[in-house]
Amino acid sequence: MRNGPVLLFDGVCNFCNSIVNFLIKQDKKGTISYGSLQSEAGKQILQHFLLPADSFESVVYIKDGEAYQKSDAAIVIARDLGGVWKLAVLAKFIPRRARDALYEWVARNRYKWFGKKDQCMIPSPEVRRRFID
Template sequence: MRNGPVLLFDGVCNFCNGIVNFLIRQDKKGSISYGSLQSEAGQQILHQFRLPADTFESVVYIKNGQSYQKSDAVLEIARDLGGMWKFAVPAKFIPRRVRDALYEWIARNRYKWFGKKDQCMIPSPEVRQRFID
């Protein structure tokens, strides 16, 4: 596995896959690695951090030995992307329960709004090295 932060996402979710493709384009340094929550590597990371391995309602962002979920994960990713994305970081001052309520509403409806795949995404050869095995 590569060094640096790792983003675990719902590999069958069309919305999540779209966000990952967007992040790959935004992460000019290529510092973030990606993996699906359903993958063997993703499951190992979830177990390592004692996180549920059978529900996929939140992205999980692992950085410097710490795990972030839901809106905290989104804000940490924005911090790490830098540039214009750093302007999202002050949203950290919004109470977590408010931020997470919005996150959970989107998570509950993501399949209905965007659909889902039968299997996890297969990255293109040019971005494959940014995915964990």
């Protein structure tokens, strides 16, 4: 596994792909690596953390040997981006159950609202190095 954080995302979800593209632009230092949950590398990481490899309802953010999911993943990612995004840690004051309920509602409706691709995104050559194989 690569050094540094890794974000696993639903590679066919248009909303998820938009978020990844946003994160790539915001992560000026290029510290976060990316991979689709559907990829072989993604499945291996999920298995390593004893997470289901057939459910794509949550991003998984791997950092310092821990796997964060749902709203916890979003908060840790925002914190890692720094700057104004660090304010997202204030969401920790909202009970996880409520945060995750909102996360799950968006996850359930993301294909309906934003659509999906037939295949995982193919990154441009300049950002390809930030994706796990």
